[in-house]
Amino acid sequence: MSAHPYSPAFEVGGFGFVSGALSIDADGVAVGGRTEAIDAAMTRLSERLATIGMTLSQIVKTTYFVTDVSLRDEANKHYEATFSEPRPARSFVEVSALPYGATVEIEAIAHGRK
Template structure:
């Protein structure tokens, strides 16, 4: 039985649906620091995409959940580096708390480009 009752990523009809990837390290410990947390969440997102044979290049929509909406500027700078034009659509939402003490969670929808 897995640690969670859901799939980290699920592929169907050429799409990949990625469960929220938290700003934690490989052992599940929350990563401190603003950019470090964003980078950790992207690393976990990339790992999850990989489980369905996709990469960040396949992402068409993201939703960021953050415990501090002022992370938006750093996230915007990171987004410009991560994605080429046209960049994926994105929602950016502040929440009261995230699991494991994380400060960032990113979920994504990807589409296989043939």
């Protein structure tokens, strides 16, 4: 994968803004399967948060971009398993395509340090 002209995550004023994390493996290859793709995107999101010293538990808002809106049920189950209540706000948007052949991309806003 080539370098990109943006930060994977950026912290300012106690907020962490995380660029979209794709459903790719550590080598940049799209992960197949529905729940596997969601897991991979969340893993990449967690890695990006770590670059600014934050964790998934600090997320206050996510936006999911998916190439198939029917992934919503799997995403909801995954959200319930990943985040405790009160869970972060979330938007869920279907798009025609994502980079690298990915099927899921998750961006997030986090707040505070632990």
